[in-house]
Amino acid sequence: MATLSEIVLIAAVITAGLIAGLFYAYTCSVMPGLGRADARTYVTGMREINIAILNGWFGLSFGGAPLLAAVAAALHFRAELRPALPWLITGFALLLVMLIVTMAINVPLNNALEAGFDRDNTDFAALRAKFEGVWERWNLVRTLAAIGGFGALVGGLIVHVRA
Template sequence: MFRLNYILCLVPIVLFGAIGGFFYAYSVSVIQGLNTLPEINAIQAMQKLNQGTRNGVFLFTFLFTPIITLGCAALLYVRGKQMAGLFLLAAAAVYFGGSFLPTVNINVPLNHALEALDAGTLSGAEAGPIWSEYSAGWYFWNTMRAVMALIALGLAASAMHGLQRGTVVSARAQLA
């Protein structure tokens, strides 16, 4: 029984870690590196990066993390591990509100606007303000997505910690 409960906590931890790490890497390295390029090159590179991100692994992790986490939370809750279930519910809510919704409502529309540009026809004077505005807004919201996904990771880890504490408490009660 404990092994299944453990897995029900571990799966969301791995998913939150993967997506939080993805967002984190973009904030601390990818955007930083792109900002060192001439703006036209940065626009072209980001267009290619955005195209590369649309793949099954990213989409599965991004879309199914909250769904899988809710399922794990519900299973833990009905299995009598209410605290762990509530921590996972909180993790799913934090991820959904802080990572999922900003992605859908802010970062993806910014990406689509950037992809609509024909960078080859832009002058350096035109590309500079476009990239500066895009990069600043995208970076801010991406960093928020990373922070919120990592907070969700911490909540999921708290769910697992609660499982372990419950096991220790049960063992002590049996020994007494």
């Protein structure tokens, strides 16, 4: 029977994989696809994506991954589980970086895009120019942090199972 530490760790791995996959999809398909569109389509598309993504499924993985990683790490302070702890702390730290980058940089950029949007009176090219490059660079940072966090949690799971 699975222990609480195993259940939480597996949940952390799953949620971290989901959020890493989401940001990876943005990096390799969504943003390059939008990048090929004209400025009006880019801005409108990004705005609609920003609205659509605010849902429980996103929240579950975005907030759940670092929270579950922290709980998994806390549950591994017992001596017999401690070998997995460095992996879990690393996973948590990287997922925390993902969360901080998103909240400190990507979300304010999303909000600025929304604030500058008026379907009939927007200078779409100017709005896109202020948003696109910065948002995409920081999306890459959070993508790499999320992938690293996921990988570290997988490493922790492997060490946990072997211990």
